[in-house]
Amino acid sequence: MSKIHIGVIGCGVISDLTVWGYRENERARIVAVCDSDKSKAEAKAGEWKADKVYTDYRQLLADKSIDAVEIITPHHLHCTMAVEAARAGKHISVQKPMACTVAECNQMIAAARSANIILRVNDPFVFYPPIVRAREMIEAGEIGAVSMVRVRTTVGSMECGWYVDPSAWVWRFDKERSGGGNMLDDMHHKFAVALYLGGDVEKVAAFIENREYFVDAPATVMWKYKADQRYGVMECVHASDMYIKTKYYNCEERFEITGSRGILWVTRCTGQLMDIPPLIMCRDGETRGYNDIPAEWEEGFKGSNRHFIDCLLDGSTPHLTGEEAIKVMQFALSTYASDDSQAAINPETIS
C-alpha cells in the first residue's frame, strides 16, 4: 500500500486544522467525510475534495475503500465509534481525550488489539516543533538533569482569532458528553506535554476552582515524576477580560524546563503574546533564542497526522498509543480526584 485512504468522522471547529496533515500529504487522501449535520459534511467534502459524504458513521465504516478513520467528535462518542471502527478493520486516529473514562479507553485498546489495527490518540501539542526541539535538547543533555517542568495556560476573553460555533460549547458544558471540564479538554494537551518532557508521574495534587462550569480555573496542579528529584507545576488562569493575540483559540501557553545546567522556555503555542523566539535556552551565562523553528500552532497538527500516516505505511509505533493516552487521561482525572479529596493521588489508581 502506498497511500492511506482516510474517512473523517466529525466536521466541527477543529476539523480543518486536523485534516491538514492529510490534505498536503502525498501518502494520504481523504476519500469520505461524515457528520450528522449533512450541510457540514457536504461543505467539508467539497473543500477537502472527498468523493463521498455520509451522515451515519456506520455507513462510512462499512465503506471498503477506507483504510483509516480520523474521529473528531464530542468525547462521549469516541469509545463507541473507535470500537466499531476497529471491528470494521479500520486503523484509528481519535482526537484527544481518548474517551471519557479509563474503562472506555481499555475497551478501545482491547478492540484494536483483537482486530489487529493501529489505534492512536491525536494530541497535536506533542508535535509542536518548539516542544519537539525542547525534548531533543533535554535528551541531548543541553540543560543537564531536569528537576522542574512548569506549564502555564491563560485563557482569555471570548474574542479570539477564529469563529467557534456555540454548538461546540454546548456538549462541553454537559459532563455526560465531555467527561469533565477543561482539565480533560484543553489541559489534556499540557498533561501530554508534561509526560513527553518529564516521563511518568508518581503523584498529583491539585486545587481547582469553577469546576461546575467547565472552566476549571484558577487552578494549580503539582506533581512528582517517577524520575528521581523531578517535579512539575501547572497553572491555569481565566483572564476573562484579556484579549489574547492569536489566529486560533483564546489561549496562551508557556513551558519552562529547569535542569542542573540551564533553563529552556517554550514561549508560545496557540497564542502569540510575546514577540520573542519560540524557544529560548539560558545556560553558561548566555541566553540564546531559536528562531529557526516553525512556530505556527498548526504545525503541530500537520506533524501529528504526517506521523500517523508514516506509522501506518512504515509499520512504526505511533505516539500516543492507547496505553500512553491512558496515562494522560489518568494524569488529568487525578487532578479532580485530588481536588475532591484534598490529597495527593497516584494517577495509576484512576480506573
Ligand SMILES: NC(=O)c1ccc[n+]([C@@H]2O[C@H](COP(=O)([O-])OP(=O)(O)OC[C@H]3O[C@@H](n4cnc5c(N)ncnc54)[C@H](O)[C@@H]3O)[C@@H](O)[C@H]2O)c1
Ligand atoms: N487538538 C486540538 O487542539 C483540539 C482542539 C479542539 C477540539 N479538539 C477535539 O476535537 C474533538 C471535536 O471538537 P470540536 O471542537 O471540533 O467539536 P465540534 O462540536 O465543533 O464538532 C463536533 C462535530 O461532530 C459532529 N457529530 C456529533 N455527533 C455525531 C455523530 N453521531 N456522527 C457524526 N458526526 C457527529 C457534530 O455535528 C460536529 O460537527 C473533541 O475530541 C475535542 O476535544 C482538539
